[in-house]
Amino acid sequence: MxxxxxxxxxxxxxxxxxxxxxxxxLLEAFGSDWFGTAMLPAHWTLRWFVWAAQTVxxxxxxxxxxxxxxxxxxxxxxxxxxxxxAIARYRLPLKPVLIGAIxxxxxxxxxxxxxGVARIFYAIHLTNTAVGIGMAHVILAAPxxxxxxxxxxxxxxxxLLEAGAVLGCGPxxxxxxxxxxxxxPGIVAAALFSFLASYNDFVLTLMVYGSDTVTLPVQTYLSLxxxxxxxxxxxxxxxxxxxxxxLLGMLRMVNPETLLGGLKGA
Amino acid sequence: xxxxxxxxxxxxxxxxxLAALTDISLKVPRGMFLSLLGPSGxxxxxxxxxxxxxxxxxxxxxxVDGADVTRVPTHRRNMGMVFQSFALFPHLxxxxxxxxxxxxxxxxxxxxxxxxxxxxxxxxxxxLAGRFPRELSGGQQQRVGLARAIxxxxxxxxxxxxxxxxxxxLREEMRxxxxxxxxxxxxxAIYVTHDQREALALSDAIAVMNHGRIVQFGSPEAIYRSPAxxxxxxxxxxxxxxxxxxxxxxxxxxxxxxxxxxxxVGLEGAATAFIHASAVVLKAEMSDGPNRLLCTVVDxxxxxxxxxxxxxxxxxxQLKARTPVDVPVFARNAVVAAFLPPxxxxxxxxx
Numbered sequence: 001m002x003x004x005x006x007x008x009x010x011x012x013x014x015x016x017x018x019x020x021x022x023x024x025x026l027l028e029a030f031g032s033d034w035f036g037t038a039m040l041p042a043h044w045t046l047r048w049f050v051w052a053a054q055t056v057x058x059x060x061x062x063x064x065x066x067x068x069x070x071x072x073x074x075x076x077x078x079x080x081x082x083x084x085x086a087i088a089r090y091r092l093p094l095k096p097v098l099i100g101a102i103x104x105x106x107x108x109x110x111x112x113x114x115x116g117v118a119r120i121f122y123a124i125h126l127t128n129t130a131v132g133i134g135m136a137h138v139i140l141a142a143p144x145x146x147x148x149x150x151x152x153x154x155x156x157x158x159x160l161l162e163a164g165a166v167l168g169c170g171p172x173x174x175x176x177x178x179x180x181x182x183x184x185p186g187i188v189a190a191a192l193f194s195f196l197a198s199y200n201d202f203v204l205t206l207m208v209y210g211s212d213t214v215t216l217p218v219q220t221y222l223s224l225x226x227x228x229x230x231x232x233x234x235x236x237x238x239x240x241x242x243x244x245x246x247l248l249g250m251l252r253m254v255n256p257e258t259l260l261g262g263l264k265g266a
Numbered sequence: 267x268x269x270x271x272x273x274x275x276x277x278x279x280x281x282x283x284l285a286a287l288t289d290i291s292l293k294v295p296r297g298m299f300l301s302l303l304g305p306s307g308x309x310x311x312x313x314x315x316x317x318x319x320x321x322x323x324x325x326x327x328x329x330v331d332g333a334d335v336t337r338v339p340t341h342r343r344n345m346g347m348v349f350q351s352f353a354l355f356p357h358l359x360x361x362x363x364x365x366x367x368x369x370x371x372x373x374x375x376x377x378x379x380x381x382x383x384x385x386x387x388x389x390x391x392x393x394l395a396g397r398f399p400r401e402l403s404g405g406q407q408q409r410v411g412l413a414r415a416i417x418x419x420x421x422x423x424x425x426x427x428x429x430x431x432x433x434x435x436l437r438e439e440m441r442x443x444x445x446x447x448x449x450x451x452x453x454x455a456i457y458v459t460h461d462q463r464e465a466l467a468l469s470d471a472i473a474v475m476n477h478g479r480i481v482q483f484g485s486p487e488a489i490y491r492s493p494a495x496x497x498x499x500x501x502x503x504x505x506x507x508x509x510x511x512x513x514x515x516x517x518x519x520x521x522x523x524x525x526x527x528x529x530x531v532g533l534e535g536a537a538t539a540f541i542h543a544s545a546v547v548l549k550a551e552m553s554d555g556p557n558r559l560l561c562t563v564v565d566x567x568x569x570x571x572x573x574x575x576x577x578x579x580x581x582x583x584q585l586k587a588r589t590p591v592d593v594p595v596f597a598r599n600a601v602v603a604a605f606l607p608p609x610x611x612x613x614x615x616x617x
Contacts, residue, residue: 157351157353159349159351159353160353160355160356162320162340162353163347163349163353163355164355164366165320165339165340165341166318166319166320166340166341166343166345166346166347166424167341167347167366167367167370167414167418168341168342168344168367168370168371168418169341169370170339170341173341173370174341177366177369177370178355181355181357182355182356182357
């Protein structure tokens with residue numbers, strides 16, 4: 001009995017530890033007159049959201065963010081799908097080196113990588129373009145996507161493909177009726193993660209954005225620089241919404257263990 | 267005679283330097299249930315895959331209804347296949363799994379529904395049409411596999427060890443199911459197995475395979491009664507193999523020197539005499555008769571409806587015997603007279 005309660009208490013403490021910073025942002029965004037060591041703001045208000053809308057072109061910023069995230073998702077899948085298929089299905093020479101090369105960008109400091117990307121983008125005029133920023137974000141999204149997709153493709157029983165062929169499927173119909181449905185959970189997971197990796201990114205974007213390509217994370221930073229903590233918090237709160245929606249949707253659609261399985265497969 | 271549905275002509279397949287199939291030729295008339303019987307690695311599954319078209323042979327021709335299909339891809343061969351691993355599509359319900367080959371063939375919706383429910387009725391699964399494969403037992407999954415393989419009236423039904431992933435208790439039930447469905451549809455079936463009892467029970471004909479070759483082809487009775495060589499004899503379940511030497515028509519047990527009376531022998535030199543455990547007759551030590559071997563009981567096992575014995579003859583020859591429970595039971599270390607009735611002995615050349 002006590003042991004069970006202790007476990008619940010520990011779990012709650014851990015959950016709070018993870019979510020407390022988020023709670024602080026929410027309080028800051030919806031509260032006013034919150035000073036010193038007070039537990040909660042003195043008043044509740046939507047004023048900061050109104051201010052945010054007045055001082056910043058929020059719709060534009062949101063559209064920028066989503067456009068870049070969608071481009072990044074498409075670019076990432078275009079690269080990760082064939083790469084993962086090749087890694088999972090064929091005997092490749094130097095396979096470990098290949099996987100290492102794909103994971104490498106995530107293992108070095110993002111700012112270092114961003115500096116290099118900025119250098120290239122300045123040279124070929126890709127800064128301040130949605131396509132350019134979307135391409136840069138592939139670096140962030142591809143490693144995880146490849147890992148999830150490899151695990152998804154490797155888990156596919158080759159005998160099911162053989163069964164499909166015997167039952168009358170030509171190569172195209174086999175892909176549409178068997179391969180794709182079986183791989184779909186992995187593809188959806190990879191797409192969602194790619195979208196969020198781009199949507200949430202700050203460091204890379206900061207190095208290559210321009211006046212036409214301000215994203216929500218960058219705008220949060222800019223508002224903060226202007227001295228408006230509460231406005232920055234309001235923008236951050238808006239920034240949070242899709243992530244939370246995706247998380248909920250994903251937990252319903254995709255078995256979370258598929259994702260953990262993907263990590264294990266790395 | 268009846269028309270030939272499947273003919274294999276000189277099929278060969280090598281894995282690197284290893285010969286998986288060597289010069290396989292056979293003819294399967296329409297409606298025949300043929301088993302490919304052999305130990306694992308004998309090439310039987312490889313041969314099935316060549317027939318299905320999922321594997322290209324290095325040489326030879328696969329003929330279906332007189333047409334050469336060797337180069338026809340799998341999906342255009344109209345074969346039905348039941349897999350050892352069931353190979354049901356996990357993302358489709360039972361009904362959709364069975365409907366799959368019909369949808370691929372563009373069968374009209376109404377006809378599709380009718381044929382799916384008919385196929386499911388045939389394997390007694392109509393109440394489970396809406397379930398998913400993971401919600402079914404192994405036996406039920408394999409029945410779905412069977413329904414999916416017959417629903418589009420394939421030219422030939424291929425079965426790749428369909429019972430070996432099932433619990434022993436389910437195997438007989440599923441075997442009867444396969445037997446009934448194939449007879450009912452009068453379909454040409456090729457059944458791969460390493461279990462001689464399945465092959466004997468189901469087949470019109472059996473091709474026994476070893477090392478990538480067909481070593482004997484014939485009816486179950488013919489294979490069981492007169493195995494072509496000692497591999498086949500062992501494989502179809504002859505428990506006792508007695509090395510013998512034949513000189514001028516006289517059969518003698520090697521080492522023991524004791525002569526055996528046998529019905530007919532057209533052989534000379536080294537051979538093996540086979541006899542089923544149940545054909546060995548055990549009597550008290552002092553009894554007399556032809557082919558009497560004096561043995562010591564090494565082990566006995568009471569099996570309920572029969573008793574199993576392991577016997578050792580003076581010179582070291584080991585025999586297995588199986589007797590009904592109503593005859594006297596001999597204890598361990600007892601000395602008994604084991605008789606090998608001449609008409610039950612089979613002499614085959616040693617390979």
